[in-house]
Amino acid sequence: MTKPILMAFCALAAATTFARAQGERQRDPAKTEVWKPVPVTVATPKDAAPSDAVVLFDGTDLSAWEAEQGGNARWTVADGAFTVVPGSKGIRTKKRFCDIQLHIEWRSPAKTQGFDGQNRGNSGIFLQELYELQVLDSYGNPTYSNGQAASIYKQAIPLVNASRAPGEWQEYDVIWKAPRFSEGGGLASPARITVLHNGVLVQDGTIVSGKTEYIGAPSYSPHGCAPIYLQDHDSKVSFRNVWVREL
Numbered sequence: 001m002t003k004p005i006l007m008a009f010c011a012l013a014a015a016t017t018f019a020r021a022q023g024e025r026q027r028d029p030a031k032t033e034v035w036k037p038v039p040v041t042v043a044t045p046k047d048a049a050p051s052d053a054v055v056l057f058d059g060t061d062l063s064a065w066e067a068e069q070g071g072n073a074r075w076t077v078a079d080g081a082f083t084v085v086p087g088s089k090g091i092r093t094k095k096r097f098c099d100i101q102l103h104i105e106w107r108s109p110a111k112t113q114g115f116d117g118q119n120r121g122n123s124g125i126f127l128q129e130l131y132e133l134q135v136l137d138s139y140g141n142p143t144y145s146n147g148q149a150a151s152i153y154k155q156a157i158p159l160v161n162a163s164r165a166p167g168e169w170q171e172y173d174v175i176w177k178a179p180r181f182s183e184g185g186g187l188a189s190p191a192r193i194t195v196l197h198n199g200v201l202v203q204d205g206t207i208v209s210g211k212t213e214y215i216g217a218p219s220y221s222p223h224g225c226a227p228i229y230l231q232d233h234d235s236k237v238s239f240r241n242v243w244v245r246e247l
Helices: 003-026
Strands: 054-057 065-067 076-078 081-083 091-093 100-107 123-127 131-135 170-177 187-189 192-197 200-207 238-246
Touching: 100 123, 123 170, 131 192
Parallel strands: none
Antiparallel strands: 054 238, 065 091, 076 081, 081 238, 100 170, 100 238, 123 131, 170 192, 192 200
């Protein structure tokens, strides 16, 4: 073998060896392993709030809540739940929230005779006191679709009706992303909400058009973090197992 051919052969062999080594390194699973940051551990005991949650009702008292106009919340507490006292007005959390994961269980009255539409098991969960996730007995109870259970009231119809029968406990699991406002007060990004009703996806990253209005179109005004508000709509709706995780 002549010297030029030998040199070329050696160069080719070296290149092949280098390419093989590079290929081996690229196939090394450690190349795509990320070890830091390490996620914080959150304990998730069965039938209890996660360890990093803010418990808003533990079945005993309404110490985390206050009346709509200040002072002690006047709704009743019994058997591990609390219930609307019609005519007493709503209640709100003492703590203010922005982005949250919310778990809340609710139950409409079992007795439905003489009640239908919006008069049957009506309440509401207002995120930041302004944006209503509807609570309503929507089990075989026709009403306008953007006002039924799990609607964003007068704005967004739920994907399906996952309601249980009146008198049965129901669950909402909510991811709430608060709206953002510019320094000048303009809307930088609208609120978004994801809701599972009894484990079924009913709002999927829904854009909220503004604060809840009974009459007229929704709109935004700048604000900061605010309480969660539960509505008194003249129906003895009950709640239990209420907790939030701040996101």
